[in-house]
Amino acid sequence: MPTELIYGAISFLLTLMVLSYLIGDNALFRFAIHVFVGVSAGYVAAVAIYQVIWPYLLIPLVTASMLERALLVVPLVFSALILMKISPRLSWLGGPAVGYLVGAGAAVAIGGAALGTILPQVNAAAEPFDVIGLIQRGGNPWQSVFNGVVMLVGTISTLAYFHFGASRKTDGSVKRNGLIEALAWLGKLFVALTLGVLFAGVYAAALSAFVERIQSLLSLFGF
């Protein structure tokens, strides 16, 4: 119980410090931010040591088989090379390790995006227009088609909004094509609607967190 009380008091104080930003930037707010950053960094360091380096590198180097040990030399050497980034003169030694990380991460991201997002999303965008399939699955084809049309129009119009190609008219003025102009106008509505939805989601998330914080403060006083 005393531990929970101390935890609750610290949480209360830090919460008030963060909320003090309402009156502007002040020392209490900066103190809370610095505490948060420091604690987070220390926590991350502890996590990296105790949950990554120790169990995944050091222990296997001692207990694993020779093959596994030999394979662990590669991440060990790469880790040492990355540490060379600290020194400006030796930072070039960390280049290969960083290159490997960036290359591997890019390859993984691109492969996942292509196979996990683009192709499935293209397939999903065309699926609402599969009236036969919807009928076979017992769905409402009109609704699906409408959704598909809205989604398609929204996608095309949004892409048209970001299309800046134009041609010069006989009078010298530069203007986009009429159809592109109309789609761009419609796309602007979809963009505004999307941003509104995203803002609403952010607001909903923030308001939920705010309510949770107020609840935690009230709970400290028995509410």
Place this chain on the structure above:
Amino acid sequence: MAELLCPHCGMPNDPEQNVCSFCRQPLRAAEDGESIRPGEAPTKKTTAELEPILPAWLRDARANARRAEEEKTAEDAQAEAEHPAPPKEVPPDLLAGLASAARDDQDEEIPEWMRGAAPVSTTPIQSEKKEQTFPRRQELHWEGDTDELGGMATAPVPSAPESGDALLPWMQSAPAEHAEESDEVSNWLDSQKSASQEEPPVSPFASGTVKPPVTGELTDWLDKAQADVETQAEAPKTEPGDSLGEWLSNLPRGESLSEPTEAGETFHEDIDLPDWMKPAGELPAASEQGTVEASLPDWMESAAQTSAAAAEKTEATPAPDWMSAFRESESSAEAEAPFAEPAPEIPSAPAFVSGQESLENKQADELFSVDMPDWLSSIAPTDQKTGEALTDETAPDAIAPADLPSWVQAMRPVETVLPEAQSTRTLADGPLEEKGPLAGLRGVLPLDGLIQPGKPRAHAIRLQVSEAQQADASLLEQMLAAETEAEPLRGGSALASQRVLRWVISALLILLVSFFLAAKSQSVPLPATLPAESNLILPVLDALPADAPVLMIFDYEPALAGELEAAAAPFVDRVLGLRHPRVTILSTSPTGAALAERFFAKTQARHNYLPEQNYINLGYLPGGTTGILSFAVNPRAAMPLPEWAYPLVMDVHHFSDYAAVILLTDQAETARAWVEQTTSHREGRPMLVISSAQAAPMIQPYLLSGQINGLVSGLHGGAAFENANGTSGLARGYWDAYNYATLLVALTILVGGLWNWIAGVRSRGQGLGEI
């Protein structure tokens, strides 16, 4: 006995001597303070103080002179009253002892051409100081002192012969018939000697103490002088065209010199000096003969005219006034000690002429001064000043105090060194310079064209512009001022009001939320039905086998833990309550493992889920997307942990061994990464996503595409699940506060938008009104 070497010529001298016997240079260095530089005013010098340092022969000469002067005292007094001529028997005081001096100095080396003029040339009468002070004396080959010789032999002859050339330049124009006589100096000396035998000795030449020159180096004028002496007694006038030139021959030197102004100065009669050596006082005699003037040189003509004018004032004496003054002063100088001030120097004319002339004869003076050579121009001032000084001198036995020689004063760069034409022109044209190195010059600086007298003309500085130009200029100035003037910020008060408004809104939110939370209000009903994306989860849960391994991924930040916990708690509670799965906790965020523990401890406590019994926490999965892929490929290889040995996960060797994957995330990117990297490795296993409200719209496409099988987003999804479950959890407790706060925010946005619209309308109306 030690000898003193001359620092100039190196010849040995007597140590007692102060002046070199050979070169007449000072044997000892002079003090710097004694020298006079050009432009400085001369200072009085008392030559009586220098008598002890005079050579013996000179002291003897001076003693003889004084003795002779004492004998003629009575006669001199009478002569002075009546302007009598000086007795012929009495030589000049200083020249009286030249005979003995000549004997004493016979051994001294004298230039050959000067030996004939022994009384003058061999008499180093100058004091040591004078020698040291005026080194220009080196150029003088006529060694007679200015003071002692009455300024007759001190002039530095520019063309003074150094190698026996007796002819001066201006004398070279003499007739050719006299050339033979002029070359025979010995004849002159012989005649001098014979003349001295006939008459009482009045000069060193006549006294016979001086050896006649044995060489023919003397000039023609000496020859002529000798001839004149011979003929002086018989014929006072000489026919023109004599051996020294016609103008010289015609000069009535005998008459002029026969009546000196002062007694005791009979050397003028004894020694027939050349006209250039004669002071200008002799020239009045020439004025009586017009033919003489025709034969005079140009520079002497003006002098003769001047002298003639002066002679009118002193008709009784043929000598000029300055000569008379000199004689008077010489006779009385020994009796009167005070030293007379030197006459003011007039650079435009020779000093002796200027001293004699009157202001009416200024034009004649200028001409005379221009024509006079510099050496001659420096004679008369010395004579005059010396005469004045001698007049004031009272001590009979002391050397008469004398002023500095005028030829020293003539060293100043005045007109005497200027060309004749230039001097004449400058005298006539420009102003006279009074100071500086150009002192005495006239018209040197052309000031007429450069400097306008008086104040410069005042010019108006006012710009001449028209009214239209002024108006345009003012308009341009206003435009520039408007461009550079900073526009006042209107938002000053608006910012203050916004801060207050922000505080008001914040206070309202805090009070509203606190009120509904404290009141535990449940006035707002929970959603009656599940959202469409959440409704898809129900079939998944129904298909989930009991006690199946389930992978729960906690990838959200602590900031949104309240929302995620409230959203995920009803769903997890339903899963755990229905299927009791073996849960494996994993997180790609370092804080995910801790949040997972907090989640289970805070929301699932009633299920009594214990670690390592009901769930295992694998912790942090490093590597991001790569780590996700690695885990999807081989979970045990990606996270080689001893937890894999627990019974909960003993049957999990591949990613597809999990019956379901439940992802709790607040970021769409994290959900996308898990969807992308695990879709092919799940092998159709369902994936359920509990996301924050801010990430739900971005995850929705994956739901529609079927890549995820259900989505619970935000507090609204959690409340719906709670309502579907029939329980009351966090969502219920937050729901009223959340909805009222959302309502307040919606109203605030609406009111704010309306206020902004009204303000815009008003501003536009005011803007139109102003226009």
